[in-house]
Amino acid sequence: MFMKKILVAGAALALMTATPALAQTTLKLATDSGAKGSPSGDAMDRWADLIEEGTDGEVQVDVFYQNELGSQAEVLDLLVAGDVDMMINWPITAYDERLGVLFTPYMVMSWEEAFDAYKPGGWVNEMLGGIWADLGIKFFGPWPEGFNGIASSGKYAMTPEEAKDLKIRVPAMFPMAESVQALGYQTATIDWSEVFSAIQNGTVDGDGANIIYWDYEYFRDVLDYYNQTKQQFVTGVITMNQGSWEGLSEDQQKVVHDAAMTIMNEAFEQAKERNQYYVDKAKEAGMTYVEPSEEQLNAMAKHVREQVWPMMEGRVGKDIMDTIRANASEL
Template sequence: MLMKKIMALGAAAVMMALGPAWAETQLKLATDSGAKGSPSGDALDRWAALVEEGTGGEVQVDVFYQNDLGSQAEVFDLFIAGDVDMMINWPITAYDERLGVLFTPYMVTGWEEAFEAYKPGGWVNEILVGIYDDLGLRFFGPWPEGFNGIASRGKYAMTAEEASGLKIRVPAMFPMAESVQALGYQTATIDWSEVFTAIQTGVVDGDGANIIYWDYEYFRDVLDYYNQTRMQFVTGVIAMNSGSWENLPSEHQEVVQEAAMTVMEEAFEQAQERDQYYIEQAKKAGMTYIEPSEEELAEMAKKVRADVWPLMEERIGSEIMDTIRANAGEH
């Protein structure tokens, strides 16, 4: 009898040591932007840990960081196909231009306003739930980062005339290029993995559309200025492939969703403080941080909205744009 107990305890110990190998379900969680140890990488790890803990190890989550599974477009392809189950990502708009809602320029103008719009129940959130559903994806919520700007090398621009002499990298997301062009810059669409080399070799003069964290963390050796134009409130998206979601039992679905909400709520709490921290770090590293006045921002917003919002209406529909106009903040 004693021997049977010892053998049972030994078998249990082996199972515990093996851990995830005994998981009933394996899920792939990925991001298109952020290495291990980055804020987004940490958010992946947090989501994975909460799911594994909440399911008692019945679900194992394998985490893949930036470039582990390919380029930004390639990873989103895998996500749509269900070969990646869960993501915190910055989606390209090639699949559905309505995703451009995420990148609408000068749609919100301050942190509090942004949080109210993007959080569950907010007007932007409700638009995105429907769009993601049409793509076969389940939208849990945003992973907010902050307001973006134009980072450049050698010189910066405060007028359209000054901007005309600078070529700025933008991601393949409508209407990122159109927004930067509306301020007078030339643009070039370049994959994230090639941005450092493009700036270093002079193919482009800087990076557009990112919060300061990314330009500080990845490109501070080749950039001199960061102009906080505040065009977009940049946020990643916490989502899951709908097929992968439907294959989970209801108790596991509940854990995955609650874990996603925890990650989102923590990001809301931390985003503004983290953004300010990296502004200070960039300054210490020698980057010149430029913060336009409210009057200058108002002029930028007026120009960009006039140029870009009609283009968006043509491509994402008047119904969505009417909602944006009815709710967008005044500058």
């Protein structure tokens, strides 16, 4: 009987040793844009897995995809309040208009310039870190997607004269609407969850904020054209509530940080190839992909900068705009 007790105790100890530690901390990770299986959804799953593996299960991560916790504005509220711990998100500018730096039109004009600006140590990256810190949010880095364009139904426009009869949906992010308006379009601010029906019923003629992935994946049945006007280099941001960050041990912080750097670096490696993949998919689905010439893009960029950058100075501050002017692509 004594030996039996020893064997049972030994087996129990071995089982405890072989089983990952029970979670001591649970973190909520959310996005405002991207269902499960989307590129951003996959990146969240990857971040969560790396954290759980790196902490040997001490930190559990619950993942919430697009619309599961509310609208774009509501989920950002939860992050700032600490009810959501981490996000890959595309922030609205209601909390701080300096976040409009993310949406500065024609700040960079090529993939190479974008990567240099947004990667850790890059001039845009440095600006964003300070802005997020003021909101009580830790900024790990960008989650880059690519250049956006104007997706439309029925017709597309290459000049302000052609654009004036098209009403294009934009999100509530300064200066998204202002940039599209400067290209000559009418605009309407519509929440992401209502965009398909708005295009379908003719409330708007298209979408003017997104890379081609989103317009192909969600709206290809109601869109005919994607015009690669490149007014913004679109990137999500990888963030964490500062209080949630400080609640982790140093070892756990290192795991969370390193995992964030991994998904950021993977996004940089994959973004250009992924974008081309969806250009090809959109063409196969019957969408017409329009690519303005370098001369046409430079003309658009010059005009939009002249219209929008002075507005931005009053919102984001002269110092930030001076940095942008000093580092932005030459036209």
